Amino acid sequence: MKNGIKVGLVEDQHLFRDGIKAILSAWQDIEIIFEAGEGFSVVQTLLQSEQVPDVMLVDLSLPPNGSTPYSGEQLTIDLTATFPEMKVLILSGHQDEKFIIRLIEAGAHGYLVKDSDPLEVYQAIVTAYEKGAYINERALMAIQQNIGKKTKEIFRSDTDLTWRELEVLELICRQHTAEEIGEKLFISVKTVNGHRSNLLLKTASRNVAGLVMYAVKNGLVNI
Amino acid sequence: MKNGIKVGLVEDQHLFRDGIKAILSAWQDIEIIFEAGEGFSVVQTLLQSEQVPDVMLVDLSLPPNGSTPYSGEQLTIDLTATFPEMKVLILSGHQDEKFIIRLIEAGAHGYLVKDSDPLEVYQAIVTAYEKGAYINERALMAIQQNIGKKTKEIFRSDTDLTWRELEVLELICRQHTAEEIGEKLFISVKTVNGHRSNLLLKTASRNVAGLVMYAVKNGLVNI
DNA sequence: TTTTGATTAGGTATTTATACCTTATTTTAC
DNA sequence: GTAAAATAAGGTATAAATACCTAATCAAAA
Numbered sequence: 001m002k003n004g005i006k007v008g009l010v011e012d013q014h015l016f017r018d019g020i021k022a023i024l025s026a027w028q029d030i031e032i033i034f035e036a037g038e039g040f041s042v043v044q045t046l047l048q049s050e051q052v053p054d055v056m057l058v059d060l061s062l063p064p065n066g067s068t069p070y071s072g073e074q075l076t077i078d079l080t081a082t083f084p085e086m087k088v089l090i091l092s093g094h095q096d097e098k099f100i101i102r103l104i105e106a107g108a109h110g111y112l113v114k115d116s117d118p119l120e121v122y123q124a125i126v127t128a129y130e131k132g133a134y135i136n137e138r139a140l141m142a143i144q145q146n147i148g149k150k151t152k153e154i155f156r157s158d159t160d161l162t163w164r165e166l167e168v169l170e171l172i173c174r175q176h177t178a179e180e181i182g183e184k185l186f187i188s189v190k191t192v193n194g195h196r197s198n199l200l201l202k203t204a205s206r207n208v209a210g211l212v213m214y215a216v217k218n219g220l221v222n223i
Numbered sequence: 224m225k226n227g228i229k230v231g232l233v234e235d236q237h238l239f240r241d242g243i244k245a246i247l248s249a250w251q252d253i254e255i256i257f258e259a260g261e262g263f264s265v266v267q268t269l270l271q272s273e274q275v276p277d278v279m280l281v282d283l284s285l286p287p288n289g290s291t292p293y294s295g296e297q298l299t300i301d302l303t304a305t306f307p308e309m310k311v312l313i314l315s316g317h318q319d320e321k322f323i324i325r326l327i328e329a330g331a332h333g334y335l336v337k338d339s340d341p342l343e344v345y346q347a348i349v350t351a352y353e354k355g356a357y358i359n360e361r362a363l364m365a366i367q368q369n370i371g372k373k374t375k376e377i378f379r380s381d382t383d384l385t386w387r388e389l390e391v392l393e394l395i396c397r398q399h400t401a402e403e404i405g406e407k408l409f410i411s412v413k414t415v416n417g418h419r420s421n422l423l424l425k426t427a428s429r430n431v432a433g434l435v436m437y438a439v440k441n442g443l444v445n446i
Numbered sequence: 447t448t449t450t451g452a453t454t455a456g457g458t459a460t461t462t463a464t465a466c467c468t469t470a471t472t473t474t475a476c
Numbered sequence: 477g478t479a480a481a482a483t484a485a486g487g488t489a490t491a492a493a494t495a496c497c498t499a500a501t502c503a504a505a506a
Contacts, residue, residue, distance in 0.1 A: 212436060449505080
């Protein structure tokens with residue numbers, strides 16, 4: 001247990017969390033010293049803790065916890081800003097390659113889909129710790145395809161939608177009302193409706209059905 | 224290992240699968256004899272196998288595999304029809320209570336969210352095996368709330384949509400309003416709204432966005 | 447033959463979406 | 477440094493969707 005790689009784990013699904021712990025316990029050079037079920041309090045907790053993980057596994061789709069949405073992306077930004085030595089590995093349920101770029105821009109050092117082989121998780125941890133990053137073949141290809149463009153331009157180039165509009169569109173597809181979207185994004189219902197109006201204009205849609213179809217056609221939402 | 228409860232596991236996320244296996248291996252009276260990453264071939268495989276699980280853990284959100292969507296709900300229906308002695312426990316990522324009713328109608332013997340305590344999974348397996356069902360507090364509440372309301376209709380409702388409902392769904396996806404749909408199909412707006420209500424019920428959707436997503440997921444509309 | 451399910455149609459009420467405006471602040475681009 | 481775009485927020489409407497009822501007709505299945 002001594003001098004092993006100190007690993008942290010932020011994952012809302014309790015079972016999954018324990019599962020990963022069980023899997024990783026097979027390797028003596030890995031030691032899980034931190035875990036959390038939501039992202040909001042992680043940085044604060046670590047700042048008051050005497051030891052900080054070398055490698056942090058972060059679930060990309062951390063759900064809004066009560067009234068405070070705190071995504072894996074935001075946690076990645078905050079973690080890498082606060083602990084520059086820490087390596088952040090993203091665990092993603094959906095393998096939408098577009099997210100990889102966003103997460104890497106946010107500071108992530110690696111990207112794993114949850115459907116990965118357990119061995120790959122171990123390898124990712126060790127590689128990220130020793131070499132500073134773990135990029136597998138799939139992630140590499142996604143990066144290569146989008147190289148040269150900057151993150152936000154990726155979205156704008158093939159969709160013409162802004163960042164905020166994409167966020168709203170995603171939530172519309174997930175069946176949320178304008179009011180709920182406003183609560184999730186901390187903006188007024190009026191603003192949400194403004195974004196939706198722009199979405200309808202830009203996508204040449206008549207209503208939500210058109211928006212959802214557009215999102216699906218352009219791969220902007222995970223089916 | 225002998226005379227333990229034979230457990231099967233159908234879960235597309237490899238890590239999660241191995242995690243559950245690792246967790247359940249702590250109990251000697253449980254033996255995992257079957258696992259699969261998708262649902263489509265499960266029944267066929269089991270029919271050709273010499274031993275069949277007593278309890279099967281099924282991921283509710285099995286993704287469409289290639290061109291053949293095969294949900295956890297459908298797998299539950301097929302499993303309980305083919306192996307009447309088998310107990311099916313649903314693992315659900317989202318705790319949408321509406322699904323509980325549908326899954327129970329499909330033949331499930333228990334419903335667990337993935338955010339459950341590991342101990343609860345073990346207890347659910349044993350209880351389902353010994354007593355035939357495992358209903359926890361949350362599931363019970365969901366059932367109680369819906370009983371007497373639309374429950375009967377939900378129970379009666381097939382996952383399958385009728386021909387007319389499919390026509391309406393198609394036109395909804397094409398951005399038509401209820402009034403337009405009525406004109407196209409030569410029926411009253413009221414009738415269209417009736418069909419849409421049934422569609423919302425059958426697909427467990429909140430609004431058109433959910434209907435469109437359902438249609439896309441199940442290949443009911445050309446993207 | 448009885449029953450069930452599909453389709454049709456209506457009422458009433460509420461909620462949500464959509465259209466069309468204006469304005470201010472901040473970010474980004476040139 | 478200025479211009480343009482993105483973001484936020486508001487008002488005032490109407491249109492559409494959704495919820496929750498009932499009920500008639502017809503065809504198919506039991």
